[in-house]
Amino acid sequence: MSLPKKPEVVIIGRPNVGKSTLFNRLVGKKLALVDDQPGVTRDRRMGDAVIAGLHFTIVDTAGWEDENELSLPGRMRKQTEASLAGADAAIFVVDARAGLTPLDEEIARYLREQEVPVVVVANKAEGNAAEAGVMEAYALGLGEPLAVSAEHGVGVADLFGGLWPIIGAKAEEWEEAHDAERAEWREMDEEDRPSGPLKLAIVGRPNAGKSTLINRLLGEDRLLTGPEAGITRDSIAIDWEWTDPKSGETREIRLIDTAGMRKKKNVTEKLEKLSVADARRAVDFAEVVVLLLDATQGLEHQDLKIASLVLEEGRALMIAINKWDVAEDASKLFNGIRAALDDGLAQVRGLPLFAVSAKTGKGLDQMLAGAFELRDAWSKRVGTAALNRWFDDAMEANPPPAPGGKRIKLRYITQAGTRPPRFVIFGTRLDELPKSYERYLVNSIRAKLGFDAVPVRVTLKANKNPFAKD
Template identity: 50%
Template sequence: MAQRSRGRSEPERPRPRPKPPVGAVLPVVAVAGRPNVGKSTLFNKLTGRRQALVADTPGVTRDRKEGTALLRGRWVRVIDTAGLEESAPETLAGRMRASSESAVAGADLVLFVVDARAGITPADAHFADWLRRQGRPVLLVANKAEGRAGADAAMDAYSLGLGSPVAISAEHGEGIADLMGEITDRLPPEPEAVEPEEAEVLAPVPDATDDETPAPDDRPPGPLRLAIVGRPNAGKSTLLNRLLGEERMITGPEPGLTRDSIAVQLSDAEGPIELVDTAGLRRKARIEAPLEKMSVSASIEALKMAEVAVLVIDATEGVHEQDLQIARLIEREGRGCILVLNKWDAVEDRSVTRQAVADRLETSLAQMKGIPVVTISAMTGAGVERLLPAVRKLLAVWNRRVATGALNRWFEAALERHAPPLVDGRRLKLRYMTQVKARPPTFLVFGTRAEQMPEDYRRYLVNGLRESFDLPGVPIRLQCRGTRNPYADD
């Protein structure tokens, strides 16, 4: 009789998260309210993901954050907004309120969130009156209404004159199902279905074995994922606003305004782009506050999900060591990188600055040799039109495949120019090379004891690949696999 296996069963693979139809126009639901009433917690609960930063600190959310949610079988776009506060327009709170007002103006439904435990405050009443004047449908949500006492406290929200409040606890998930039903009931009716056009049939990707023609890139369908990274106050949010042509992100002289990673959509001549603005990355030793640690984690996660990273540097300050650390992080994650020298209009001696940057990159960032450099002024818009074409060009390099025949002809010539070194008194016997993947370009070398290849010979091969096959500015991975000698044990 066969014995039952006592080993642990393999864990089930997580099911892929459903996505809305590509190109669909989704109804917009904006989550609004004064600070610290739980808007971001509710946003995360509706979208089913921890997208927005949540902390026990008022005013964590500054920029609008968007996500999609499937509510009762209907896809919607949910917008988390900054807390509504009465402040002068030129202050940070005033700029945050202007951003929230813009989200409310474009919403099909506004969720006005109040704190049931704190009761109805004069600020709640003030903004309830303001919402009534906007002419948008409003659904009143009484959050933090846990248990019977919380439900009784939620009834105070009737005094706002916005109809019956929906009592929920976003943190504990209470009442969320009822809220989803209320949201879908109040949205405009869905448009009539249109017969889809005949789908385009894509030809299978051939193997890159032809001597002359490399296989096309294996980039999956979807928007180009582009992350904007850099130190605080380098002009990342200003650049995003300039690319969008609108004041989407809150900007100002204060460093560290952006706290979360904010994704927005735009398009260029070649297709859609998902553009992510991230929080500034400071030196690790200076990061102490828990909220900043969360911001940095969100920035790194956005970088991991990107295909190309735009590293924004303040040209008036030059390339700092922290800028190089960020570039090395981009290289370790295997992403394409474009260096943007912002505030170029404020640079006095441009030729000297450009040469200083080139020298610093040559000596401190040799693993990203040939990295594209674009000089711009995000404030005035000068040079910004060159950025997206440079991104598209770098993306093509990042996706490039080299034909196996051409690759091995180059490999043979490289071995003749510089023979493999001796390791433990025996010379490495490298036989052939193949490209195993793109994104970034990854090559595999086969040979006897190839896995013992010294680092300097690896760099020799990587630099040769970069120069011979035009692979500037992208990480190149070189893997080695040894072949077993059948007589080694005799």
């Protein structure tokens, strides 16, 4: 039986009234990019909000602008309008210091025609200068405005009184079901507990088609796309269910779209620097990362730098070549990229490589199935017996060197953790062990124990046993 849905509340308003600041305040983290420049937010961003025990999903949206619907601002407004479909409530934010504008009045007219209940927030209401703006907000015809300063946290608690009559019953129903599910989870044995949604981040250079790919997977225009490079600024997480066409099994995925990562020397604007930093944080929170390449551009040095960053963070990495439907000399391109990856990322040879098309859907199911397999390897723990057998075989096949005629002794190995898999090898004279032998051990672990394309960490630790003999 599926759980009741948490109530969903959408923040709406013209640019630069403080929507993202309010969003960050409600989720208790700086998830949305905030800047004095208007129009920073372009895609819908969701977060878990709570006010005085009232739990709900909060949705940050792009600033509403009166532009042609084919323009970038116009397409952003269409995304905002779409976010109201299925929402339980809307928070309409106006700037109390600036007072009402014709655009505020236009948005109010639109909201009065919708069926979604609206709570008006007069933001930036700190100080006497905002009092007139708060009073003006009554003229919107959407009820009593709440005087709030999202930046300073003033008046945010008053939102409880505005939202509770609208979403309180649904929030209580969700919380009761959620508590029951958590209790059931705690009673399970650790190995029987579900692993949760696959956290899958899509990264790559600008215009590789990341947002288009996610829209194709979701079957809707959930993310803003277009010919302009760098449309995506925030890292956007979307919870989604995918049905494996082979097994028929439905599996949960948290898709994370990220801003395009250009060469560092080309990243000059403050906002783009914030976007790239946000994309790097998204990699930290992911389990599996898809590096999306553009088939019309091939593999570039910047792609290898992004791949190295992902591997350094210990994430499981796979490569997808997008726009395969327009690729020229496809077989040669695929083999060339495979060879370049193996050469440029020698620390992890054989990364999963998929040819996909966000436009036609080609290869996407295979890519997702591969992502789940990769997460399984990334989370794998090797049994003690199997680990010791591998260790003995590796030592026998290629014994450690003996610098100065005195052998380096590797005594035993243990797996210290997973995600990524981490191993500790104990022995003596380890400071003299050549890096080439460490690479041999890592490559052997990867090849013999089922960690083919996963970053593996091996730490050498001196034997502390005072009775151990060299």
